[in-house]
Amino acid sequence: MKLYYSPGACSLSPHIVLREAGLAFEPVLASTKTHQLADGTDYYTISPKGYVPLLELDTGERLTEGPVILQFIADQVPTKNLVPANGTMLRYRVQEWLNFITSELHKGFGVLFNPAMPEEAKAVMRTKLQGRFAWLDGQLSGKAYLMGEHFSIADAYLFTVSRWAPRVGVELGGLANVSAYVERVGARPAVQDALKAEGLT
Incomplete structure (x- = not known):
C-alpha cells in the first residue's frame, strides 16, 4: 500500500493507524501547496481532489477521505481491535x-x-x-x-x-x-x- 500524505495534515491519522496496525506501507509525500510529488509528478493526476490522505491499495484501487481510510485500515487487522466489528x-x-x-x-x-x-x-x-x-x-x-x-x-x-x-x-x-x-x-x-x-x- 501507499499512503499519500503531507506532514502534520489530516493524513497523519491514517499514518498513525497504519503503524498501530503493523501493516506494511510506503509513505509518499504529496505537497498540499505545490500539489506535486518529490519526483515532480502532478498530484492531481493521482487524486483529482488534490488533497491528502489518499491510500493506494496493492490492487491499484485508491481510497480518499480520512475517516473511510481509517476504517479500511483497521478492518484489515481485526485482531488489533482498532475499530469494533461492523454492525455493532x-x-x-x-x-x-x-x-x-x-x-x-x-x-x-x-x-x-x-x-x-x-x-x-x-x-x-x-x-x-x-x-x-x-x-x-x-x-x-x-x-x-x-x-x-x-x-x-x-x-x-x-x-x-x-x-x-x-x-x-x-x-x-x-x-x-x-x-x-x-x-x-x-x-x-x-x-x-x-x-x-x-x-x-
Missing part, C-alpha cells in the same frame, strides 16, 4: 466520533488555515471550536480514550486535529482532560513513530 453499536459509536471530528472540528480548522478568510470570520470560528473542545473535555472525563480504555481510530483522528489548535490560536490550555488526552495519545509508540517519520518531533 460500538462501531456506530466510533463512526459517531469520526463524524463529529470531521464536521465539528476538522472543517472548522480549515477556515483558520485559509489566508483569504477575514479575521472576523476566524474569530467566530475560534470561539465555536473552543466551545466544541469544552464539550469534548467533559466527554473525556474519566476516560483514557474516546471509547473508554481502548485506543481506536477515532483517537488517531482527534489527536491529529487537536495538534492544530496552537498553530491557529485556538486556546485549549484550560481543558485539563483534553490536554492530558493529547499527551497520552502522543506518547504511544506508533504515534511517536509517525510523528518522527513526518519530521514533527
